[in-house]
Amino acid sequence: MVTVLLFIGGVVFVAIGIALSIALHEVGHLLPAKLFKVRVTRYMIGFGPTLWSKKKGETEYGIKAIPAGGYVAMVGMYPPNPADGSVRPSSTGMFQTIATEARSAAHEEVGPEDANRVFYKLPVWKKIIIMLGGPFMNLLIGVVLMGVLLMGFGTAQATTTLADVNACQVAFGEPTPTDLNNCTKTPAAAAGLRPGDTIKSFDGKDVTNWTAFTDDVRASAGKTVPLVYVRGGEPITTNITPVLTARPVIDANGVAKVDADGKAVTVQVGFLGVGPSAAMVRQPASAVLPAVGNNIVQIGGVVFQLPQKLVGVAQAAFSSEPRDPNGPISVVGVGRVAGEVAAMEEIPLSSRAATLIGLLAGVNLALFVFNLIPLLPLDGGHVAGALYEGARRTVAKVFKRKDPGPFDIAKLLPVTYVAAVVLMAMGALLIYADIVKPVNLFG
Incomplete structure (x- = not known):
C-alpha cells in the first residue's frame, strides 16, 4: 500500500510541476505582451471547455479541461484581410479561405481604441521578445531546478x-x-x-x-x-x-x-x-550552466533525430523489440518514471527527491528546445516569421524600395495545420508506446 501511495505521489508531483511549467511558459508570453501594450484577451492553461475563469482588467484568466498546454490570446496576431481591413477578398481557394478566416478571427475583438495595440504592428524585435518569452521561461526554470539539484543535493x-x-x-x-x-x-x-x-x-x-x-x-x-x-x-x-x-x-x-x-x-x-x-x-554554482548546456545539447540531438527515433518507438510499440532508453517519451512516460522513482523505498528519500527535481529540469529544458523549432504553431515558427519580416524590410530599405509591411504569417496556416496534425500523431504514438511498451530505465 505504501509503495502504491509513493508511486501516486511521484506522479502527482511531476504532474503539478509540468502544469506549473506550462503556466509559467505562458506567463513568459503574457508579461512582455502587456509591457509592449498589446491587448491580451485571454490567458488559458489547457484547451477545450473552460473549467474556471476570472476576468481581471481586459484579460480573462482561466483553466480548461484538457491539460495539454496553454495559450495567450493577443488581438491582431495577423494583418487584416487585404481588401479593406475587414472585407474578405474574392478568392475562394482553400488555402486563401483558411488564411482569410484566421485574419477575420484575429480582428473580431479589435476596436478603434486598439489601433496601435495589435500584435502585427509591433516592431520585429518586440515580436521576437514576446514569442521567445515562453521558451526563455522554461530555460530559466530549468536553470533554477538544475541549480537546486547540483548545489543543494549534489551529484x-x-x-x-x-x-x-x-x-x-x-x-x-x-x-x-x-x-x-x-x-x-x-x-x-x-x-x-x-x-x-x-x-x-x-x-x-x-x-x-x-x-x-x-x-x-x-x-x-x-x-x-x-x-x-x-x-x-x-x-x-x-x-x-x-x-x-x-x-x-x-x-x-x-x-x-x-x-x-x-x-x-x-x-x-x-x-x-x-x-x-x-x-x-554538492557542486559549485559554476557547474550549473555547463550542466544545462550539456543537457540542451543532448536534447537537441534527440530532437534532430526525432523522425528516426519515432520509427524506433513505433517498431518497439508494435513488436517484441525493447524501447530505446535514450529515446523520446510522452508526459505519460515521464509520469511513470516519476512514480517508479518515488516508489523505490530502498533508495534514500533525498536521492529520490533529487531525481524528481532533475526530471522536471529535463522536461523544462526539453520544452525550451522543442519550442525553438522554426515551425508553426511552435514559438520558433513565429520567431522565424518575424525574422523573415525584418529581413525583407531591411532589403527594401537598402534598395530604397517601398516598405513591404508586416509579414502575413496567416499564409502559412495550412502548413501549420499539417504540422499540428503531425505533432498530435507523434504525441499519440508516444503515449501509446509509453502504455504498452514503456521505457525500462531501472532494469
Missing part, C-alpha cells in the same frame, strides 16, 4: 571507498563462474581487499579521486606495486599486481562504445577487480 560521484571486490577473474563478456571458490582470483581478492576499504595510495601516489586511480591501475598491467588502504581506521600496506585484460571503452557520457556490428569496443588495460561506492557531492 553521485565515485569515492575511493570500495563498494565491490570481484572474487574471480572473468574475461570480458563471459559469465561469472558459479563456483567462486574454484576460480582464478582477481588481484584485489588475492590481496585481501574487502568492500568498505578506502584506497589511500597506489604505487606511492596518494589516491584522491577514483578516476585518477583507475587511470594508474590501467597503466600498470603486470607491474607489482605497493597499495595502501584503510580498514577500520587502520592503514594497511600490501602489494598488488594489476592483470592485463580487455575492458570496454567508455565515452564521455559514460556509455560503452560499440562498433558497426554492435559489438562492444574493448582495450587491453590493467585490472584489479574493484568497484567504487558513490556519494552525493
